[in-house]
Amino acid sequence: MKTKKPVQLKQSFFCRDTRVVAKELIGMEIIRNIENKKIKVRIVETEAYLPKDDPACHASRGMTPRNSVMYGPPGHIYVYFIYGNYEMLNFVTENEGIPGAVLIRAVEPMNEINLIKKNRNTEVLKNLTSGPAKLTMALKINRTLNNRPLSKEYLAVYQGEKIPKASEIIQTKRIGIREGTNLDLRFYEKNNPYVSVL
DNA sequence: ACGCTGATGAAG
């Protein structure tokens, strides 16, 4: 047997500058444990939302009931609801008390393709997980996971088997926001078909 | 290019 046991990312991984975490999450793997299945995906696109001078960050105008999770411990899950339809998956970063988070924008499926197709109600491979709301539908992630620590019991992040070289990670402007578009805080793997927008 | 959808938070 050559399969290595997956190494779960420690809390200290997330307790750093949000930009560094967003960049280093590219290539890491998420395992979603649900209904006796373990769906494994590889992160291919992220965005950083910063504690300071970032008008697009939910916490840019101070703490509210919704964004309070971002002020909590790093490595926790922040899921919020948007556009009347969609859930978004984020991981909290920075020290407790400092509000930062990384939005997971796209992932690449590594197993359970048929289950993901069913969850997404489509057969088109490149549409399965190529967007922040698509991947939460594919992995059945919703607000019940909000404010929870990472755990292999339901959702955890692991060291990736294939980490892109620095030259394979593209850094550009963020997508889908009105303010803060001048900042290059979006990261994605070059030439990966599951990236949401090229 | 647009409609769907409803939680959120700021204003009054």
Added chain:
DNA sequence: TTCATCAGCGTT
């Protein structure tokens, strides 16, 4: 209490 806003998706 109202109202504009919104880290998207799917169909046209």
